[in-house]
Amino acid sequence: MKVTKLSLNESLPLTCSRKGTCCHGNQVLLNPWELARLAHEKNMSAAEFRAAFCIQGGSVLHFNGEKDQRGKAACGLYTENFGCSVHTARPLACRLFPLGRQVQHEKAEYIFQGTTFPCLNGCSEVLDLPKITVADYLEGQVTADFELAQDAYLEIMQNLADIAFTLLLETGLSESGDKATLTQWRKSGLLNGEQLAQLLPTEWQEALIVPSISVEKTDVQSFIEAHNERLQEQAQLHVNGLSSMNDFHEAAVLMMRMALFLARSLGADSSSLSEMWIDVAKENGARE
Numbered sequence: 001m002k003v004t005k006l007s008l009n010e011s012l013p014l015t016c017s018r019k020g021t022c023c024h025g026n027q028v029l030l031n032p033w034e035l036a037r038l039a040h041e042k043n044m045s046a047a048e049f050r051a052a053f054c055i056q057g058g059s060v061l062h063f064n065g066e067k068d069q070r071g072k073a074a075c076g077l078y079t080e081n082f083g084c085s086v087h088t089a090r091p092l093a094c095r096l097f098p099l100g101r102q103v104q105h106e107k108a109e110y111i112f113q114g115t116t117f118p119c120l121n122g123c124s125e126v127l128d129l130p131k132i133t134v135a136d137y138l139e140g141q142v143t144a145d146f147e148l149a150q151d152a153y154l155e156i157m158q159n160l161a162d163i164a165f166t167l168l169l170e171t172g173l174s175e176s177g178d179k180a181t182l183t184q185w186r187k188s189g190l191l192n193g194e195q196l197a198q199l200l201p202t203e204w205q206e207a208l209i210v211p212s213i214s215v216e217k218t219d220v221q222s223f224i225e226a227h228n229e230r231l232q233e234q235a236q237l238h239v240n241g242l243s244s245m246n247d248f249h250e251a252a253v254l255m256m257r258m259a260l261f262l263a264r265s266l267g268a269d270s271s272s273l274s275e276m277w278i279d280v281a282k283e284n285g286a287r288e
């Protein structure tokens with residue numbers, strides 16, 4: 001589908017008609033900080049929230065509420081005749097809607113899918129609402145922390161992939177003639193979030209998706225720094241215990257699956273990413 005890019009000065013009818021249309025029949029992705037914020041808002045642990053309100057291993061909100069007049073199910077956090085039950089903690093996807101955000105070459109762009117403004121599909125009366133600029137809309141939706149989280153988790157995703165590269169290319173695994181690792185990377189890129197999460201051992205699922213870091217006592221930056229440090233420490237401990245080529249292979253696959261799970265939760269195309277990483281590995285001597 002064609003994507004329309006927007007400048008920050010573009011004026012659009014971004015004021016919501018408040019019909020809740022966007023809370024029905026959509027897909028809302030969550031990164032681990034957003035999941036923790038929502039859990040805190042609901043007075044639940046992140047693991048409890050994940051079990052109650054998420055699908056795809058904790059990377060997507062479950063839209064299993066009542067259906068609207070179009071037959072589209074509501075987000076599980078939507079309350080009929082009230083709206084979002086977690087408004088102050090709602091994730092970036094909800095704050096941006098109907099816009100999207102894509103990061104290319106470390107530059108963020110705001111977009112919408114298609115060529116006509118998407119709200120017109122469900123709320124044609126938005127045309128009568130006042131127009132505001134994209135920049136003013138983002139400020140009103142308080143997106144700054146959420147955008148920071150998104151970008152910081154992209155770095156963590158790359159850090160995890162880098163560990164996978166180290167395990168493949170700097171342990172002798174690649175030189176041993178191993179071909180199975182890249183095959184598994186490719187297969188993993190085709191899996192959805194649920195399948196990827198199921199392939200992660202419990203301690204890694206917890207470390208990646210529901211880390212026990214308080215959102216109450218930490219700002220977004222500190223939360224994600226602490227998360228990154230814990231993942232790096234856990235990975236280092238894991239790597240220190242490896243000795244055989246099969247150990248290195250399994251760890252390289254595990255770390256790539258972690259990176260790909262995070263990629264999916266950030267809206268990245270995990271298949272294209274795994275192909276890109278496979279090409280980089282091959283350029284550095286890995287074989288398939």
Ligand code: SF4
Nearest residue numbers: 023075077078084094
């Ligand atoms: S989190 Fe809130 S705003 Fe987002 S889809 Fe669910 S109910 Fe709607």
